[in-house]
Amino acid sequence: MSKSSIRKQAIIVTLPALIYFFIFVLYPIFDNVIISFESFNFAEVATFVGIKNYIILVETPHLDQLVDNTIIYTLAVPVIDVLLAIPLATLIKRLNKPYLIPLILLPSFIPQVTSANIWLLMMNPSYGIPYYIGHQNIFLSAWSVVLVDVWSSLPLATLIIYSGLKSVPPSIEEATSMDGIRGTRKLINIELPYIKSNILSAFVLMLMYGSFTFDPIYVLNSYSSPFGINDLSYFAYQNYYGQDIGLAAVIIIIVSVLSSLFTVVFVYFTLRKTKVRTSRMWKSGMKYLPNKEIPKVLVYVGMALFIIFLIGPVVFLGLDSIKPLSEIIRIPPMFYPKHLTLSNYKVAINTGIPYFTSSIIASLVASAIVVLIGLPAAYVAARYKLGGLKFIGFVLFIYSLPTIIFLIPMHNIIASLGQLNEISGLIISYPVFILPLSIWMMYNFYQNFPKHVEEAANMDGMNLFRTLRKIIVPLSYDGMFVTFLYAFILAWGALIFPLALTYSPFNLSIYYPNGAQTITILIGGAIGHEAVGYGMLAASSILSIIPSIILVIIVRNRVDKLWRTGGNVN
Numbered sequence: 098m099s100k101s102s103i104r105k106q107a108i109i110v111t112l113p114a115l116i117y118f119f120i121f122v123l124y125p126i127f128d129n130v131i132i133s134f135e136s137f138n139f140a141e142v143a144t145f146v147g148i149k150n151y152i153i154l155v156e157t158p159h160l161d162q163l164v165d166n167t168i169i170y171t172l173a174v175p176v177i178d179v180l181l182a183i184p185l186a187t188l189i190k191r192l193n194k195p196y197l198i199p200l201i202l203l204p205s206f207i208p209q210v211t212s213a214n215i216w217l218l219m220m221n222p223s224y225g226i227p228y229y230i231g232h233q234n235i236f237l238s239a240w241s242v243v244l245v246d247v248w249s250s251l252p253l254a255t256l257i258i259y260s261g262l263k264s265v266p267p268s269i270e271e272a273t274s275m276d277g278i279r280g281t282r283k284l285i286n287i288e289l290p291y292i293k294s295n296i297l298s299a300f301v302l303m304l305m306y307g308s309f310t311f312d313p314i315y316v317l318n319s320y321s322s323p324f325g326i327n328d329l330s331y332f333a334y335q336n337y338y339g340q341d342i343g344l345a346a347v348i349i350i351i352v353s354v355l356s357s358l359f360t361v362v363f364v365y366f367t368l369r370k371t372k373v374r375t376s377r378m379w380k381s382g383m384k385y386l387p388n389k390e391i392p393k394v395l396v397y398v399g400m401a402l403f404i405i406f407l408i409g410p411v412v413f414l415g416l417d418s419i420k421p422l423s424e425i426i427r428i429p430p431m432f433y434p435k436h437l438t439l440s441n442y443k444v445a446i447n448t449g450i451p452y453f454t455s456s457i458i459a460s461l462v463a464s465a466i467v468v469l470i471g472l473p474a475a476y477v478a479a480r481y482k483l484g485g486l487k488f489i490g491f492v493l494f495i496y497s498l499p500t501i502i503f504l505i506p507m508h509n510i511i512a513s514l515g516q517l518n519e520i521s522g523l524i525i526s527y528p529v530f531i532l533p534l535s536i537w538m539m540y541n542f543y544q545n546f547p548k549h550v551e552e553a554a555n556m557d558g559m560n561l562f563r564t565l566r567k568i569i570v571p572l573s574y575d576g577m578f579v580t581f582l583y584a585f586i587l588a589w590g591a592l593i594f595p596l597a598l599t600y601s602p603f604n605l606s607i608y609y610p611n612g613a614q615t616i617t618i619l620i621g622g623a624i625g626h627e628a629v630g631y632g633m634l635a636a637s638s639i640l641s642i643i644p645s646i647i648l649v650i651i652v653r654n655r656v657d658k659l660w661r662t663g664g665n666v667n
Contacts (some may be wrong), residue, residue: 174307208590
């Protein structure tokens with residue numbers, strides 16, 4: 098088969114992904130610019146107002162507080178993540194226990210709205226740990242959001258760095274051993290320089306994570322002061338719901354520009370290939386660093402502290418979920434239940450069935466769709482270099498954009514299709530943030546796919562369509578399955594699109610379905626200053642974690658390999 102014929106077929110199988118990106122990604126980005134110069138009345142009729150919205154933003158009260166909080170989230174989260182991830186990844190590698198990776202990964206698979214609720218229940222100034230340390234309300238400070246973000250994102254940063262440490266060639270390990278280089282000296286002088294691309298990728302990815310946080314602010318706002326923890330992204334959401342759509346678009350444009358800067362750096366460090374000159378590293382070593390391994394007892398103590406930080410909040414949530422109301426609101430707080438009850442779960446299940454149903458249907462269908470259209474695009478990009486690194490760079494660019502950027506145009510698109518408050522509207526919108534990740538993961542999967550498989554198919558006269566259907570897909574079940582699970586978890590934890598596109602729970606009707614609010618809306622909306630909902634909130638949060646636990650169990654032996662390319666594409 099000629100190269101031109103293969104290229105035409107490759108373009109055809111990539112078209113579904115490209116068309117989706119054009120309609121639901123590129124169009125919304127440009128549409129935000131137009132909307133930023135318009136003002137809307139209650140009938141949503143637009144009027145051109147020039148730069149009035151930009152002037153209003155500059156004159157907004159508390160703008161300095163919004164900017165300060167944005168800067169705090171942007172800088173503090175990646176710095177703390179990387180500073181903690183390096184020692185944690187080193188401890189995991191040193192202990193070499195197969196259960197450690199899935200254990201520490203659990204927080205990163207938990208929906209962010211659930212993560213925020215975990216910390217809200219645990220650090221409640223009246224009924225939580227702060228009661229014993231001066232009744233301090235930590236949620237008045239922006240650093241409470243940093244705490245939740247670090248707890249959620251540290252496992253991923255650790256995984257990227259750990260994957261880099263595991264990829265250090267055996268030849269370097271043997272050479273350092275022969276030269277008597279070990280312990281801290283080996284880590285600082287040999288390993289960290291070798292995995293600098295992983296470290297930089299982790300830093301930039303966490304930079305974007307902290308810059309565009311939303312769910313923790315949405316949940317913790319009920320316990321904070323006005324503008325106390327809000328950032329620019331959340332301020333855009335507030336203006337959108339306050340019907341000041343033009344001002345919201347202005348803020349989204351500013352966030353988009355910042356995101357683009359971070360994304361360029363992220364794509365650069367993700368796709369670049371670093372040449373490692375080990376001899377130079379050795380010669381520039383720090384002679385005064387300890388040249389011996391940390392005592393095993395200290396390694397176990399350090400690992401235990403990290404596990405308490407990462408898993409302790411989940412245990413606290415589980416204990417709260419089986420307490421009766423009298424023990425939840427008891428003063429002083431009682432951390433261990435005296436009387437066990439499942440009534441909270443009964444209420445959570447009875448209340449949450451419509452929300453769980455919407456989440457399950459939307460997440461399953463959207464995840465299946467992205468694997469279906471993402472697999473061919475990833476395969477031809479990896480095997481036939483269609484679009485080269487520019488295509489994968491474009492995919493990573495989309496993956497790195499905050500979801501808030503698509504809020505206003507996506508609402509308009511879904512409304513024009515008549516799919517507001519419908520599960521189908523969520524299914525249409527979810528691939529915006531799960532399709533790029535799916536293509537990226539499958540691209541890395543196919544980078545190391547055996548070439549003789551497609552060569553044999555070509556010799557048998559198969560075209561690309563038959564090769565994909567008969568050969569590639571059956572041999573890709575492992576990669577497809579793991580990609581599907583990751584996509585499902587992302588869709589399961591979605592909050593911004595359900596908030597923007599739905600307004601009532603699913604009515605559980607087969608013939609006349611209506612409503613599509615998800616479990617994240619149930620959990621995020623259960624917060625209040627009354628303790629009566631805390632037990633149901635804890636139980637609902639535990640139920641929302643179940644898919645995460647299942648995912649961790651299923652991919653426990655594969656997860657570090659999936660992200661082995663954290664610093665560069667193999």
